[in-house]
Amino acid sequence: MLNWWRELSKRRRVRFWRGVSYVVFVVLTAAFLLAVDWARVVDTMFRPEIVADQFPDILLIAAKNTIIYTILGFIGGLALGLVLALMRLSQSRPFRWAAATYIDVVRGIPLLVWILLIGLGVPIALGIRVPTTFGPGALALSLVMGAYMAETIRAGIEAVDRGQMEAARSLGMSYSKAMIWIILPQAFRLMIPPLTNEFILLLKDTSLVSAIGVTVTTKELTRWGRDGVIHSANATPLVVAGLVYLLLTIPMTRFVSRLEKKAARSR
Amino acid sequence: MTSAIEIKDLHKSFGDLEVLRGIDFQVAVGEVVCVIGPSGSGKSTLLRCVNRLEEPTSGTILIEGEDITDPDTDTDAVRRRIGIVFQRFNLFNHLSVLENVTIAQRKVLGRSKAEANEIGLANLERMGVVEKAGEFPRRLSGGQQQRVAIARALSMEPDMMLFDEATSALDPELVGEVLGAMRTLAEEGMTMLVVTHEIGFAKGVADRVVFMDEGVVVEDGPPSRVLVDPEHERTRTFLRMVLEGE
Numbered sequence: 001m002l003n004w005w006r007e008l009s010k011r012r013r014v015r016f017w018r019g020v021s022y023v024v025f026v027v028l029t030a031a032f033l034l035a036v037d038w039a040r041v042v043d044t045m046f047r048p049e050i051v052a053d054q055f056p057d058i059l060l061i062a063a064k065n066t067i068i069y070t071i072l073g074f075i076g077g078l079a080l081g082l083v084l085a086l087m088r089l090s091q092s093r094p095f096r097w098a099a100a101t102y103i104d105v106v107r108g109i110p111l112l113v114w115i116l117l118i119g120l121g122v123p124i125a126l127g128i129r130v131p132t133t134f135g136p137g138a139l140a141l142s143l144v145m146g147a148y149m150a151e152t153i154r155a156g157i158e159a160v161d162r163g164q165m166e167a168a169r170s171l172g173m174s175y176s177k178a179m180i181w182i183i184l185p186q187a188f189r190l191m192i193p194p195l196t197n198e199f200i201l202l203l204k205d206t207s208l209v210s211a212i213g214v215t216v217t218t219k220e221l222t223r224w225g226r227d228g229v230i231h232s233a234n235a236t237p238l239v240v241a242g243l244v245y246l247l248l249t250i251p252m253t254r255f256v257s258r259l260e261k262k263a264a265r266s267r
Numbered sequence: 268m269t270s271a272i273e274i275k276d277l278h279k280s281f282g283d284l285e286v287l288r289g290i291d292f293q294v295a296v297g298e299v300v301c302v303i304g305p306s307g308s309g310k311s312t313l314l315r316c317v318n319r320l321e322e323p324t325s326g327t328i329l330i331e332g333e334d335i336t337d338p339d340t341d342t343d344a345v346r347r348r349i350g351i352v353f354q355r356f357n358l359f360n361h362l363s364v365l366e367n368v369t370i371a372q373r374k375v376l377g378r379s380k381a382e383a384n385e386i387g388l389a390n391l392e393r394m395g396v397v398e399k400a401g402e403f404p405r406r407l408s409g410g411q412q413q414r415v416a417i418a419r420a421l422s423m424e425p426d427m428m429l430f431d432e433a434t435s436a437l438d439p440e441l442v443g444e445v446l447g448a449m450r451t452l453a454e455e456g457m458t459m460l461v462v463t464h465e466i467g468f469a470k471g472v473a474d475r476v477v478f479m480d481e482g483v484v485v486e487d488g489p490p491s492r493v494l495v496d497p498e499h500e501r502t503r504t505f506l507r508m509v510l511e512g513e
Contacts, residue, residue: 161357163353163355163357164357164359164360166320166353166357167353167357167358167359167416168359168371169320169343169346170318170320170346170349170350170351170420171346171347171371171375171419171420171423172343172344172346172347172371172375172376172423173343173371173374173375174343177374177375181370181374182359182370185361186359186360186361189361
């Protein structure tokens with residue numbers, strides 16, 4: 001019975017399976033589109049008047065705050081990551097050990113837990129009242145990003161040819177002068193694509209800051225969407241918030257893939 | 268008069284492998300000494316010990332009478348007096364040619380930008396690459412890059428220059444321009460310690476030739492003796508092999 005199948009050429013068999021998978025795909029998609037009550041979906045998730053209500057504040061307040069968290073977390077993470085990376089590369093064993101421990105501990109616990117600990121636990125433990133959420137939110141993001149970026153930065157430094165350090169030292173430069181003027185400028189050039197990727201990940205991770213208390217002026221996109229859902233008893237604000245994230249992340253993703261293609265060509 | 272470089276009973280091991288097994292020799296001020304020998308004989312390691320890119324296992328190295336193997340020696344200060352040129356150039360790829368020859372002058376010697384530029388350009392001129400001052404190293408040929416590397420070392424106004432197989436990574440047609448630059452330098456009276464495979468250069472330029480094999484100095488003398496009429500069989504075998512290759 002399977003004789004007809006055996007007689008088919010390899011190319012025809014491939015074409016046959018491709019045809020089968022297309023049919024399955026189309027049937028499943030059509031079934032989904034027909035089964036869903038679209039009027040209800042639009043009514044609960046994309047009501048035009050609620051969409052209109054979000055603007056312009058979702059951009060002027062929420063998106064702006066998301067960007068502020070991202071930039072604060074990125075700068076803090078970059079500074080901490082650089083220190084950790086240099087400690088990892090240090091001749092001193094205690095420095096290497098301390099940095100490795102920090103990186104393992106921080107990366108081994110979810111970001112949300114860190115944000116809750118720093119945003120809720122630490123103020124109670126230390127008996128301080130933090131006036132704005134930018135503080136603990138940005139602090140938690142910086143401390144965690146530092147651990148992730150340390151590995152990116154270390155890889156960048158190690159990717160610079162050893163001869164560069166030798167040449168710099170032979171000219172009488174100290175280790176730190178050679179690092180600052182010769183190694184790091186070249187390492188950061190290599191790190192631009194991975195660091196941009198981490199910037200995008202961080203931008204999305206700022207949504208976790210919504211878990212700790214916020215005032216009206218410091219809401220970021222996710223909190224904005226969530227509060228909007230509660231107020232309007234409708235999911236539309238969250239959908240709009242999601243679209244604003246896309247507006248920010250897609251151009252950056254494109255930018256990174258362009259950089260990576262360029263780097264691949266010049267290699 | 269103190270020697271520029273004086274090496275006494277120098278040993279260097281990498282793990283179990285002993286690369287230098289008791290080296291003794293001197294380089295006088297203004298002298299050009301070429302070190303030849305088969306690959307793996309320890310020539311490059313010897314050179315790298317002289318400016319402490321490699322840490323000697325034991326023995327002493329005196330630079331102008333100062334013991335640089337003493338742990339209290341300021342290594343950075345010693346290196347300022349010794350220029351080194353590497354096989355693979357090691358130019359700073361993120362900096363222009365002019366910045367390559369000025370950055371250490373400014374960051375180490377604290378020279379002003381104007382002064383560093385003046386000295387840097389003079390040395391690029393001396394090496395015949397001054398018209399490349401504004402280019403980036405990657406755009407230069409190997410020979411041009413190596414001449415920039417020499418100019419970079421000279422801009423620190425060192426007392427002596429070390430050359431670590433400076434022409435080995437070059438295409439054959441580019442070797443001549445770099446050897447020419449080195450010859451000019453030798454004629455100007457620079458103290459030079461040159462690790463090389465270029466027997467012709469050693470014959471024409473060196474005051475003394477040192478033949479090394481298996482981590483020891485086998486023969487040390489004027490080129491007319493070491494290269495023409497060596498005492499040791501090992502030297503003769505090596506020279507025969509090198510000259511046949513040419």
